[in-house]
Amino acid sequence: MAVLVTGGAGYIGSHTAVALHEAGRKVVLLDNFDNSSPAAVDAIRALTTSDMTFVEGDLRDRSVLDHIFETHDIDEVVHFAAHKAVGESVTIPLDYYGNNLGSTIGLAGAMVEHGVRKLVFSSSCTVYGQPGTIPVTEDAPTGAESPYGWTKFMSEQILRDVAAAADLDVVLLRYFNPVGAHESGTLGEDPNGIPNNLVPYVMQVAVGRLEEVGVFGGDYNTPDGSGVRDYIHVVDLAEGHVAALDALDGSLQGACTAVNLGTGVGSSVLEVISAASDAVGAPIAYEIVDRRPGDIEQIYADPAYAKEVLGWESTRDLATMMRDHWNWQRQNPNGFGG
Ligand SMILES: NC(=O)c1ccc[n+]([C@@H]2O[C@H](COP(=O)([O-])OP(=O)(O)OC[C@H]3O[C@@H](n4cnc5c(N)ncnc54)[C@H](O)[C@@H]3O)[C@@H](O)[C@H]2O)c1
Known part of the structure; x- marks a missing residue:
């Protein structure tokens, strides 16, 4: 089957x-x-x-x-x-x-x-x-x-x-x-045009395809003011x-x-940029800009039910996500296009 x-x-x-x-x-x-x-x-x-x-x-x-x-x-x-x-x-x-x-x-x-x-x-x-x-x-x-x-x-x-x-x-x-990406660096995310999501955007800044990351909102009620996601x-x-x-x-x-x-762990935009900089080994340029209409302040999962009914839980941390995403982007600066 x-x-x-x-x-x-x-x-x-x-x-x-x-x-x-x-x-x-x-x-x-x-x-x-x-x-x-x-x-x-x-x-x-x-x-x-x-x-x-x-x-x-x-x-x-x-x-x-x-x-x-x-x-x-x-x-x-x-x-x-x-x-x-x-x-x-x-x-x-x-x-x-x-x-x-x-x-x-x-x-x-x-x-x-x-x-x-x-x-x-x-x-x-x-x-x-x-x-x-x-x-x-x-x-x-x-x-x-x-x-x-x-x-x-x-x-x-x-x-x-x-x-x-x-x-x-x-x-x-x-x-x-x-x-993130497969640890081989041969499979990963390859968005068309300007990426909509934070990490592909950050990685395209790191390879020089984009100039700097715009951080939408620095005044949210979160530990560093930027939005929090899981x-x-x-x-x-x-x-x-x-x-x-x-x-x-x-x-x-x-x-x-x-x-x-x-994962049940919330990470802020600024924490992601910092973890990405560590993986890349160089600073990543960013600027805090206005909030984007409709964006939420913070969200992360309660992963307990997945563990209960699927016997599954995440095992890879933010540093591993950034390491693997960078490994893919570094080897394939233009995605599957070469
Ligand atoms: N990536 C995210 O952030 C995210 C978050 C939550 C949910 N999802 C959902 O997960 C799923 C996969 O997301 P992804 O990030 O891999 O997206 P993706 O665009 O990389 O993959 C979707 C694939 O579906 C194909 N496709 C679209 N319409 C089709 C159709 N009518 N017939 C045949 N193929 C078609 C596309 O060519 C593409 O290869 C989607 O349903 C998405 O909504 C994604």
Whole structure:
């Protein structure tokens, strides 16, 4: 039997493909390269010394899914494929609703029709909106602050309803802030254009592609005034998916369950810049600028439930995240483009 990984050429999907292979699972990857490149598939194959099956296609194209389910013995799916840029989603909301909801609905429909019952879904801590209590537990109120966030909120609800109606077993993984790269430095995050996220931005400053980091807000009610987030190493995150699939055969069988994947440690923007400077071995230029509308002051996960139901917890600290992210960026200053 095999696991289908949608969005498998992307940042988290590619690392998860490697982790699933290492855990002894057979993997089939699907991606339309909307936000990734064939070089990522080459890197996965090189790291796993395998000819892992890759299908180029769009998840909204039902014939692609039918073909995959008919030609491979798929019994479980990890669904990463989505557009993910919060700011862009405000500008082109229909693209986000169309792609993210269309993909989830198309996939769930094909799974039901082909009798595939186990699904792990990429959700996000954005479903907590402006969180009331920190650290955030899974029973905190949910909502969203952007069209992207709503696509995650709505996808969760769609999957809950399908799970109840059609006996699908689902884990909704709510990621905090994935950073870092595979320790080989051959697989990592390769954002298109100007990065939306802090760490890729910081690393592009470190290689000279960008001039300085703008720190949005220095007057938050946090220890150093900058915003606080829960950064998690992408390989820890990838291992969380292996644990989630295992749990679908055990403690989470017969349910649709939301689980946080975070470290439980909050790091400020200035702490991240400092840890990145240590990894790079040189100062990283930054300037504190105005707060960005809609940004939250601080959020980090309560990771206790993940430990309880998945038997999983993160093991890599901020210094390791920065070391590995830098190792990838240093070896690939222009990402997969060379
Ligand atoms: N990276 C983060 O900070 C973060 C945080 C929380 C949640 N997530 C979620 O995790 C998932 C993976 O994120 P990522 O950082 O790896 O993003 P990514 O953009 O690197 O990977 C997503 C992949 O999906 C592919 N894709 C998009 N639409 C598709 C479609 N219709 N058909 C086939 N392939 C399609 C893209 O080409 C890309 O390779 C996404 O669902 C994202 O919303 C990411």
